[in-house]
Amino acid sequence: xxxxxRVLAFWTGIFTVMFYVGDMNNVALLFLVQTAFxxxxxxxxxxxxxxxxxxxxxxxxxxxxxxxxxxxxxxxxFGH
Numbered sequence: 153x154x155x156x157x158r159v160l161a162f163w164t165g166i167f168t169v170m171f172y173v174g175d176m177n178n179v180a181l182l183f184l185v186q187t188a189f190x191x192x193x194x195x196x197x198x199x200x201x202x203x204x205x206x207x208x209x210x211x212x213x214x215x216x217x218x219x220x221x222x223x224x225x226x227x228x229x230f231g232h
Contacts, residue, residue, distance in 0.1 A: 153203040158196035161187050 164187040171180035182191060 153200045154194045157190045161190035161194060164190060
């Protein structure tokens, strides 16, 4: 399971680079923090159950944050 967190760190790292190249610095910073989190957790040698709990907590925080963002921050419309 620790390898799966390294895979998540790899892909969030790829997204970090792509967002940075696309001049989306705030989102790149957010993904950089996620990359650091996944990489740090992957080397802790936790039990499989704890990895599942951490991933469930991560998903819960993401879904709540994404729902809050789309409900209160995102302005619907076409373009600028």
